[in-house]
Amino acid sequence: MIEQLRTNLPLWVEASRVHAREGQVAAYIPELAKAPRDALGISIMGRDGTTLTAGDNSLLFTMQSISKVFTLMLALSDNGEEGVFEKVGMEPTGDDFNSMLKLELVEPGKPFNPLINAGAIAVTSLIHGASPAEKSERVLRYFQDIAGGAPLTYNESVFRSESATAHRNRSLAYFLKDNEVLGEEIDVEDVLSVYFQHCSIEINVEQLSRMALVLAFDGTDPITERELIPRRYVQIAKTFMMMCGMYNASGEFAIRAGIPAKSGVSGGILAVVPGQFGIAVVGPALGAKGNSTAGVHLLETLSTAMDWSIL
Amino acid sequence: MIEQLRTNLPLWVEASRVHAREGQVAAYIPELAKAPRDALGISIMGRDGTTLTAGDNSLLFTMQSISKVFTLMLALSDNGEEGVFEKVGMEPTGDDFNSMLKLELVEPGKPFNPLINAGAIAVTSLIHGASPAEKSERVLRYFQDIAGGAPLTYNESVFRSESATAHRNRSLAYFLKDNEVLGEEIDVEDVLSVYFQHCSIEINVEQLSRMALVLAFDGTDPITERELIPRRYVQIAKTFMMMCGMYNASGEFAIRAGIPAKSGVSGGILAVVPGQFGIAVVGPALGAKGNSTAGVHLLETLSTAMDWSIL
Amino acid sequence: MIEQLRTNLPLWVEASRVHAREGQVAAYIPELAKAPRDALGISIMGRDGTTLTAGDNSLLFTMQSISKVFTLMLALSDNGEEGVFEKVGMEPTGDDFNSMLKLELVEPGKPFNPLINAGAIAVTSLIHGASPAEKSERVLRYFQDIAGGAPLTYNESVFRSESATAHRNRSLAYFLKDNEVLGEEIDVEDVLSVYFQHCSIEINVEQLSRMALVLAFDGTDPITERELIPRRYVQIAKTFMMMCGMYNASGEFAIRAGIPAKSGVSGGILAVVPGQFGIAVVGPALGAKGNSTAGVHLLETLSTAMDWSIL
Amino acid sequence: MIEQLRTNLPLWVEASRVHAREGQVAAYIPELAKAPRDALGISIMGRDGTTLTAGDNSLLFTMQSISKVFTLMLALSDNGEEGVFEKVGMEPTGDDFNSMLKLELVEPGKPFNPLINAGAIAVTSLIHGASPAEKSERVLRYFQDIAGGAPLTYNESVFRSESATAHRNRSLAYFLKDNEVLGEEIDVEDVLSVYFQHCSIEINVEQLSRMALVLAFDGTDPITERELIPRRYVQIAKTFMMMCGMYNASGEFAIRAGIPAKSGVSGGILAVVPGQFGIAVVGPALGAKGNSTAGVHLLETLSTAMDWSIL
Known part of the structure; x- marks a missing residue:
């Protein structure tokens, strides 16, 4: 073979x-x-x-959406199945990855799964860490371990480019906050910075x-x-x-x-x-x-x- | 009579x-x-x-959405009909006032009319002024003139309350930015601060x-x-x-x-x-x-x- | 002038x-x-x-959708305001005239207004008469009276063409039946035949x-x-x-x-x-x-x- | 084990x-x-x-939707992969099984997959046979062979009950006809009768x-x-x-x-x-x-x- x-x-x-x-x-x-x-x-x-x-x-x-698979597993390790699935569903959507239709149309406005953008942002918000920097650091180490141990780095210019232009992701994140998927204590920009970081890990x-x-x-x-x-x-x-x-x-x-x-x-x-x-x-x-x-x-x-x- | x-x-x-x-x-x-x-x-x-x-x-x-009627007329005075209707449509929607469905579903993603939230935010972005403060000041004077000249004031606690909790409006505004209804040069928080200000004019x-x-x-x-x-x-x-x-x-x-x-x-x-x-x-x-x-x-x-x- | x-x-x-x-x-x-x-x-x-x-x-x-204005008034005369608005709403939709979105998405699945196709079909079902032929006859006489008394006729070939190809209207009508806007006693093809008739009045x-x-x-x-x-x-x-x-x-x-x-x-x-x-x-x-x-x-x-x- | x-x-x-x-x-x-x-x-x-x-x-x-798995395979045998997937897609929908949203919203209006009602009706229309009776007969024999050979029968009262009340399925089928998923030569009631038959096979x-x-x-x-x-x-x-x-x-x-x-x-x-x-x-x-x-x-x-x- x-x-x-x-x-x-x-x-x-x-x-x-x-x-x-x-x-x-x-x-x-x-x-x-x-x-x-x-x-x-x-x-x-x-x-x-x-x-x-x-x-x-x-x-x-850069890993972009591929990173969502691994942040999901890290969030599961940090919160358990119940903790994660309280915030994100288990269903395919049939809609575009950045669609907001089901957030508005289907009660209770939880993202349908962890691999669409809305769901991945919700998952990122569940990663433990005292600060965005600490969370990003944990993510990077987790990815490195799974990738065999050699150091991985962020592509800073992709990160900055993404952060500056990601209006749709900001829109999704604030919608999630309105739907209480992101709790009152969560700062949207903090979550997005961790999210853009793991999307811009270079490999x-x-x-x-x-x-x-x-x-x-x-x-x-x-x-x-x-x-x-x-x-x-x-x-x-x-x-x-x-x-x-x-x-x-x-x-x-x-x-x-x-x-x-x-x-x-x-x-x-x-x-x-x-x-x-x-x-x-x-x-x-x-x-x-x-x-x-x-x-x-x-x-x-x-x-x-x-x-x-x-x- | x-x-x-x-x-x-x-x-x-x-x-x-x-x-x-x-x-x-x-x-x-x-x-x-x-x-x-x-x-x-x-x-x-x-x-x-x-x-x-x-x-x-x-x-x-507070005037809340009633203010949208007057900011529309001020934006028309500042930009003319063509300038305003380039950014906002003329059709009723049948959807909730804060709905995002048609922004996603109907090309080119322009708000359907100036009285739904998305449309009113787009209209507010068209009001002339060198800064958010200057724009708000122009709005207040415009409203006062129409109200007979007596001074009107903002309700500061409503403004702050609204600004702190308006996740859905932030979500709408970033969606508009993604759809290029709000141009690259426009800062979402600046527009929203003017918007929340005119919503909180007390009367x-x-x-x-x-x-x-x-x-x-x-x-x-x-x-x-x-x-x-x-x-x-x-x-x-x-x-x-x-x-x-x-x-x-x-x-x-x-x-x-x-x-x-x-x-x-x-x-x-x-x-x-x-x-x-x-x-x-x-x-x-x-x-x-x-x-x-x-x-x-x-x-x-x-x-x-x-x-x-x-x- | x-x-x-x-x-x-x-x-x-x-x-x-x-x-x-x-x-x-x-x-x-x-x-x-x-x-x-x-x-x-x-x-x-x-x-x-x-x-x-x-x-x-x-x-x-042929009158086509223009006829809906007059069948609405005839249905109001036959059933009163309450009788008509039990079956059809009063709101513009912002959707295409033959859209089914709001029938599925907005409880209780009543057509939003009498001028979209779904609403006009519901209105036609309310016109009194012992048979489709009698209903069509009443519609024709009503239209003639308002048009000044000269005889109006159906365009038979438009009627047949429309009836043979109106799959979307059939789809709408069966959806209305499923939503109980058209009651169990109502035959969909009977309603549609009256509907296609008044659409094909020539003028x-x-x-x-x-x-x-x-x-x-x-x-x-x-x-x-x-x-x-x-x-x-x-x-x-x-x-x-x-x-x-x-x-x-x-x-x-x-x-x-x-x-x-x-x-x-x-x-x-x-x-x-x-x-x-x-x-x-x-x-x-x-x-x-x-x-x-x-x-x-x-x-x-x-x-x-x-x-x-x-x- | x-x-x-x-x-x-x-x-x-x-x-x-x-x-x-x-x-x-x-x-x-x-x-x-x-x-x-x-x-x-x-x-x-x-x-x-x-x-x-x-x-x-x-x-x-009665088999109801379970039958869709087997009619899909029969339709594949009759038409090949290309013949089937010309009429029906391969994607999950995230919507209700009888939803019409994506038929209206997503070009070209093909059912998203063969297991939702719209898709299963499209698949049933592809089963070979000179008449609805012959198609139903082929389906029954196909199911019997797979079930081990013992005779299977239709539950006639379920079939009649389903046929009499299936307004939503009729609505779907006419929508498919309007979208040309069901061709001009196809009679909607014929397809539905085969569909209701295989849904009412008793087991x-x-x-x-x-x-x-x-x-x-x-x-x-x-x-x-x-x-x-x-x-x-x-x-x-x-x-x-x-x-x-x-x-x-x-x-x-x-x-x-x-x-x-x-x-x-x-x-x-x-x-x-x-x-x-x-x-x-x-x-x-x-x-x-x-x-x-x-x-x-x-x-x-x-x-x-x-x-x-x-x-």
Whole structure:
């Protein structure tokens, strides 16, 4: 199996790269618009640490929405299931990731799940820490541990760019405050600063595939055998990835690829083949629904060829 | 006619006052919750300044949404029709006054009209002035002139209470910024401070009926014969009052009373009998749709008895 | 005034006719698609029957949504205000005329007003008569009386075309049945057949301006002095025309023209200058919101020039 | 494992049965309202046909929405993936199962997935057959084969009751016709009659668990080793069950139980433990989101105890 992958991966990457032409690099955060449109890179990491890479695998990118998977697990560790699900629901929405429709239309105005923006902001507000700086520090360390220990850093210019232009996220956050999902004691700008920080953590596909590997092995890093995340929280995270990890193209991805995945607006996608591989892809050109066009094509090709669908 | 009014007004006020029981004093701004639930006062001012008052006519209340009628006319004077309607539409919505549905669902995300919160915030952003303080000062002077010249003041504790708790308005304002209705150069908190200021201008029914009188006479104060507002802008304001002045009970009020009116969450209502009377009512207990229950009953009683419907 | 009108009307018609180029003839009912795109005709009738016509004033067209104004008044005569408003609301919607959003989202799922399709279907279900044929017969006679007594006929091919293709209206009607706005005893196809019949009554601008004249004089035909409709019901009808007679461009028309009007998908518009004139226009090319582009331009030109706005 | 199940199943059934008190038997189809509220039965069938049953396992019930899983696979066999997904999408909705919001709001008005009512009606329209009777006959035979071969029958009184009262489904179907999801050549009543027929197929938990078993073994009946459904179509069906099989509580069920399942308004639930078990439950009392309260509790208990989550 690994040999079939090793042989074909460069070919598949090049065959998928052409689909970058169908997408556009995200422009809403000015810093993101600088990414190379035709880039496509992948890293696939196995149980023993064997790693296959192909394409532009040295490209650095920010985690953006991919970070939501991990802040969810940190918030679960800090607050327990009940504490988290008091503030955020468990349902896919069918709406855009930054939609406010269901906050207004569906009582009691709780975000539908932790992977849409409203839900992720609510989750970030639950992370423990005496100050925004301390919370961001905890997040960074948590991510580093899961990524294998090497230091990760924030991309400061993306953070500043995002913070300066994120009017829709501010709108969502104040709506959550009005709905009492964010309590009176919570300062909206404080929560958003932690949120923008974890969105702007910079990473490459190899590091991100290590994070995916930990999810593939139920929270234990199979290389070090360290138990990093409780299995139940990993299960919750993967279930959400399966249902709503690819924005409102999650269903299509589930039908075509059938593996838990989470995409980000920088073009990154983290994907999990349970019990086998952690995968990370980056391809900055995004389709209409916000996912990397080349990256999605590559993962669907891989999953079909390798019969990875969990169903 | 004026005699019929003089005789019956105290009786009609008492007959309408019982409907205060069907409503609740607004609680979302803590300061407003202190208003007397059973109060009901009215002032009707005629062309020559003759004024009939009845009930709790000395009660002071903040203008709240009633102020939107006048800031609209000031913004029209500052920017012209084209300048204003580039940022705000002309259509009733059928939705709640603080709804965000149409901002998300209907391209290009412009507020539907100047009397819903989103539209009024956009209008406030158009008022000229070098600073928020200067804008607020211009608004206050404009309102004073129309109210007959006596000084008006802000209710500072309502302003602070409103500013501290207006999460939904902040959410609306940031959504408008994301939709580019509020331009990049505009600071959301600056706009909101001007907005909360004009909402918290304190007034009594007699002063407010003078403001209504100016609208009844197409922008000219019939007592002083000063031309205060261009007739066309008054026409626009009255048309919006007719279509959407009473939140999403505007249609019902148009069918039952048939005169242009604008209500506020403090329980005030300004109403206009074109060419005849300026009217102001206050009754703090609000119905489900945000209008004074006793005040609406009183205006419907008056309009039916006096055959005031403009249609 | 009448002389100014007489002199300018042909010029104004030609100046407005060019705006037909901005619109398209309705295609959703195949029969309607045959209308001449560039046609524009008008009739203005005064108190004594003096009639000014210009442009394509002999064009026959079906009443379509214009009929809703008159079926509303007939249903009010048959059931009283309470009987009608139990089934249909009084509020503008801001949504498309065939929208189902508020039927699903706003309790208790009653149509918001009698001029959107859902509301008009509910109103039609209230017209008395032992059978659909008898109801249609009553409607036709009612319309004829108001139009001055000359016989009106149904356009059978429009009726059949509309009935065969009106899937959305069927969808609306079954939704109303599910919401119990149409009771268990009511057969949906029976109601729709009466509805499609009154939509397909054929008329010309002169006849239609006579119908408008009756509304301009509060229900009394000023030529014959016959009282045809109770004044209160005319008032209700005109108020709805003012608020929601021009689909979801009603607000814009109210701001720009300021007179009660009702448009139809055949390109007809009925307009009322209270106490003065009944007006009818036809121009088959429709804009994005369903109103005759040339017709709207002509009415706005007229109202501005003649200072007809009721506010 | 089977021994743990055998021992505990009766206890778990009784512990879950009390949750029937939290629900109500569906009343919208009069015939369904006759079901016993406190009933709860289950059948679990393993690879070799070993079957564990407990509770009210002889209760007959109609398949209702559970049938949608199988008509989807039949339509896929008749039309291929492309043919089906041209008419129906792949995304969860977050809305009620009979919602029309996204049909109106999201271009091009295609149902979001095959398990909501609109999508299932579209799927039913794709089943091959010269007449409604022939289509229904094909459906029945298809279901029988998957259920092990014993004859299944329609519950005629449920069919008639459903057909007579299904105004909302008629409304959906005509909306689909207006959106051209149902083509011009398709008769709405014909499609609905096939749809109501397969919803009213009567079954018991043992037969239904055999159908689930075939899904658990990728389309091959492990008892007879007959290949009944192409594996890819079973994969598609199970993926939809995972994402949207439990109405708008699908996410919660995925997080808590983690196995593909489909519920029906009669209180039935079909669930699949891939490679291991086919399961069927019936408990007529439904919660607010339309799922059997006792049945959901029982499946969550089982899945947690047996560690069945696929993630």
